[in-house]
Amino acid sequence: MGIDLILVALVFTLLMAGYPAGITLGGVSVLVAVLASMGGAFDPALFQAIPSRVYGIMSNGILLAIPLFVFMGLVLDRSQLAADMLRATAVLGRNSPRGLAISVTIVGAVLAASTGIVGASIVTLGLIALPSLLRSGITPAQAGGTVAAVGTLGQIIPPSIVLIVLGDQMSAAWQQAQLSAGNFAPDPVTVSDLFVGAIAPGLLIAGLYVAYQWLRFPSVVESGSSIEEPARAPLSVSIIGLLSPMFLIVAVLGSVVSGLATPTEAASLGAAAALLLALLLRRLTLPLFREIVEEAAHLTSIIFLIVIGASMFSLVFRGLGGEARVEALLGGLPGGAMGAVFVVMVVIFVLGFFLEFLEITYLVVPLVAPVLLALPMADGQMMSPVWLGVLIAVNLQTSFLTPPFGVSLFYLRSVAARTITTTALYRGVAPYVLLQLIVLGLLFAFPGLATSLPKLLSAG
């Protein structure tokens, strides 16, 4: 029995105990490494690599985009600009539950894209969109399912933080796979590539959501229910509230897709523009700005503590020879490269019930991605890192929505426990989970769904 396996088992068991995840990862790894080095199974010289790894995380230019996007999302959220967008949808869709659900989906997709944090967008949607959906005459199950599903769209629609960390890990994995294949100057894979690759699958998912709502939700308000609230803001105000943040987010995304700006530059432009917008609409006070700054710093340190802990884990796991085991395991699966990808996807899906995207990205991806990317495909081509990254992102998003453990459902229940029962919520998200699985299947069978757009743009 290898010590690397003991390490993995210990880490996953102890994470469940509920001590802060980043510290659990780092602490268990150090303890196991110390014990293993006494028995000669771990080279103690590897400990010297810890501080330079931490410094590597501190000075990683790709990850610099994270606090900036977090900041932009918080400005939109805390200055009530995001809430305004959702209230505007209630005005636009006031005569039709179907229209309301569809506009919540579209606005939610844009909004979720701006924050990229499942928890934040679900809470905002749950507090603002859910009540008007409930009043509109669709069932609580349908309303809850819609909000939970729409809240996860931010994971896949760029600029999402999931795609940034996946891009960071995927580019390292791609370098490693290419080096081991003897290519010493591979074309780099960037976060922008992943953003562009995620656009078509993301739009397909949002489109399928809308199609489902079109087919299954009633088109007119039933008697006895009304969406209209007392004291409506005038329509013109709503439209400004709806369009300006939407314009902002489309501009941010557009500048990355067109190659004009790197994700970090787009994030800083987006954050600055959101601040300007909030100032112009007189939403920003000094205490609020201070609150946003401090909250952004908290969220950033929450993210990076996990990154630091996970990097200690992967250092120790490699030091214990775990990499060779993963390689042997994945290489020996029936079905070749696609079989291996399938197995990894199932594992990631199940892990998504228990862990957050950060732990999965930093624990699993560095272990499996270099091996997967080096496996020969049936047609003799190299596996596309963009495809693999987008596949993982859609997979995680689906996992976060799937009962009974999906995080999205937990967040929604924390704000809407009284209006929607758990079983109703499960029934309501089931159709959306089915749609996600369809897209996941399509993406698996047709990698072109993710890879065509990046190819098209880089050729042109």
Added chain:
Amino acid sequence: MGRLITKIGRVAAWFLPAVLALQIIILVLREGFGIAIGWADDLSLALHGTCFMLVAAWTLSLNRHVRIDVLDRSLSRRWRKTLDRIGALCLLLPMMGALLVTSLPYVARSWQSLEGTAGTDGLPGLFIVKTAIPIFAVLMLIAGFMAALRKDSPPSGQMDGD
């Protein structure tokens, strides 16, 4: 000690808007005037890196770091307290201890050469940035053990600032 951690965190949080301002200046100078400043990018990375390293302990003292509690989202207060004690001793101490012990010689080397960032127009004072690593380890240890020994019930860890 708790107040010191909060104060350091509060100050370091403002590195973030500074990074934002710096990034905008870099963009405007480069796109508008064709001027590239090598050290400005290094400076924004340095601010970003030290920001989360110095804020993390404050976040820990507010009980805001992500915990995974799949089975029961509302663990009993007594279990939470026991968990925080065991965790501080068996997880936080080895992690931050290892980081502290290994980073001290690492940072000392950097101080000896008064290291700056690479490149002809690199940023001097990289050794100061690297010093954030042992400071992070010490602050985290203090915050974690203070949380473990706290008599009153810990903060709920919910989003604050409503």
